[in-house]
Amino acid sequence: MNEFHIALTGHRPNKLAGYDLSQPFYQKLHAKLVSIIDDAIKTHPDTTIWVHSGMALGADTVWGFAAKTAMENHPGIVKFYAEIPVMSQPNKWFKQVDKDRWQTLYNMAEQKSVYAEVYSPIVMQERNTGMIDHADVLIAIWDGSRGGTGNAVNYARKHNVPTTYFDPKEFK
Secondary structure, eight states: OEEEEEEEEEOOGGGTTOSOTTSHHHHHHHHHHHHHHHHHHHHSTTEEEEEEEOOOTTHHHHHHHHHHHHHHHSTTTEEEEEEEEETTGGGGOSOHHHHHHHHHHHHHOSEEEEEESSOOHHHHHHHHHHHHHHOSEEEEEOOSOSSHHHHHHHHHHHTTOOEEEEOGGGGO
16 A cells, blocks of 8 residues: 655744643644545545654644544544653653643554764754655744754754744634
């Protein structure tokens, strides 16, 4: 079976709608991301759709749960790929619910890449480049600001990875 890989880069909660994923912002974002996966299924029949997430708080987590919804709606067609910068990624997160979500996503992943054994600032960029190197297309939840998401977008541009942009304001 053919494969089509979709990666997502996006902001952390501080540039989105905070840490409460029950906010209407996150519900709208989730619905949009599920529709992107559904569209990929229609556009690429007889193809396994791989959804790659960098596993961070914010857009990455919502993307992972959009993949979960799509997997439930399309068993065997959608698969989840966890792009993990370092296995200790969730250890410094404050809320147990966020750690539990990370574990849920980790457990549902059919493929995993781990980019380092120990955290260092460069690891996040290495995860982004590895994830984009796997991707046929990149989704960017990005307000145009500098930072990790901007770096990922620039890397995708340099490597001619087609990118679809969504300003977070669209989901407010």
